Amino acid sequence: MQPTDLIIFGASGDLSARKLFPALYHLSGCELLPESFRIAAVARDDVQTDAFLSRLKERMQSAINHTHWSEERWTKFASYFTYIKADFSDAKNLNALSKWLDDTRVSLFYLATPPSLFAPICDNLSSADCLTGDCRIVLEKPIGEDLASSEKVNETVGRYFPEGSIYRIDHYLGKETVQNLLVLRFANRFINAQWDQSCIDHVQITVAETVGIEGRWSYYDKVGQLRDMVQNHLMQLLCLVAMEPPNSMSAESIRDEKVKIVKALRPIDVDTVADHVVRGQYGQGWSQGLSVPSYTEEEGCTNPESDTETFVAIKAHIDNWRWAGVPFYLRTGKRLPEKMTEIVITYKKLPHNIFSGGDNIPNSLVIRLQPNEGIEMKMVAKKQTLKDKLGLVTHDLNLDFLGSSEMNRIPDAYERLFLDAINGDQSLFVGRSEIEESWRWCDTLIRACQLQNIQAKQYHAGSWGPAKAELLIEKDGRSWHE
């Protein structure tokens, strides 16, 4: 590892306190950071490093499980820090940062700020002479809010950083089980051999959350679940399930295969949107035993008539040889009954059932991304009884990742992604063309919803979304995986 400096813009924000600094704390505890590592925490608050750290310590203690917290680890972690006060909207404010930087070391700029600041920060870094030596930039999602705005951000950032130095985060790619999906598909011959329309009936991808808007109403109301979750996280999961084997694990090979899938997604337009998309918005209800308000009663709501979706279900098709005729059902929402991300591959039924003692039950593969990370293969076996000669029953072959983890915990996605950015490995970061093609597909779908007036149907907080989401799949003779 080369000597590295990490510069976090937006160091006082929610993402930094809940995800970024805890991930770095764990990496430091595992001695995985480079020697002489330095962190510049950049934000607007007028405080000194000590005061910044004492506030950060409090916030991190509530984000890190107490079994992993120790004063000794904290002291080592705190020793990396310098706090630099700056308003990023003006280059002259970056002079202190410019003095702190050292062009003999790698400078890793991490933009944990509102996306509207990505382009101005790059312009100002350049004007303040901060971009000398080996400089890399990490961009948080979302990159833009549609194709045109994402092209604009990519162009500005590309003026100062070559594509090989731009690390666009989709934190789902850093999740252990998402990487395991690649291993499952491309390191197991029997899985790979059965991975197409000849064997697979359909695919379901569910990303369910129990949380509501969490104080982010003004951000969220402008984007909704389609832009916040589908354009990025669900699209990445779909690509990893559907892509052809890349030539190698290089970033370029993986990105090339993913972008082919996004381009092969059948557009959902004004003619098809009503049958392929369901939008929902949560009303009042219950979440984890507590009564919770509706979306339009949440703190910060400025538009009680808002039609922004907090739930979406989509039936998508990939028009290529491997996936012809295999629907991909996607659903994601806030205030659903449980926090759960899973991919379910349902195989076709056998062409003929020779066992009179049971139904023709299809196999399925359940890839659980969170919680209880693991993979289950649902297999049909004989009932262990003398009464029923060839009665059938479904059993699970179970790969439990937590139980087999060397670390007694599943590392957070940001730990993997920080390590890779420090090591210069872009394979788990998103390329420009993937992002732009994904926006192109989402823009068509969003526009079609507007033109056909597909409104967000109310659902009770704590339920699995509007009844129409059940119909979307049931009308094809299938049902959501329970």
Ligand SMILES: NC(=O)C1=CN([C@@H]2O[C@H](COP(=O)(O)OP(=O)(O)OC[C@H]3O[C@@H](n4cnc5c(N)ncnc54)[C@H](OP(=O)(O)O)[C@@H]3O)[C@@H](O)[C@H]2O)C=CC1
């Ligand atoms: N929070 C989350 O769970 C997730 C967030 N993201 C993305 O991460 C990014 C950050 O999100 P989040 O942490 O939630 O946002 P916050 O609003 O909590 O934090 C934004 C940070 O940027 C700083 N900032 C804003 N404007 C300026 C400015 N002109 N000059 C200097 N500092 C400024 C804020 O400082 P100040 O406190 O002074 O306003 C704060 O430190 C966003 O792009 C978001 O979409 C992505 C996935 C999940």
Ligand SMILES: O=C1O[C@H](COP(=O)(O)O)[C@@H](O)[C@H](O)[C@H]1O
């Ligand atoms: O990017 C985002 O992701 C979170 C969900 O992430 P997870 O790792 O907890 O599954 C989501 O709540 C948020 O709205 C979105 O911006």
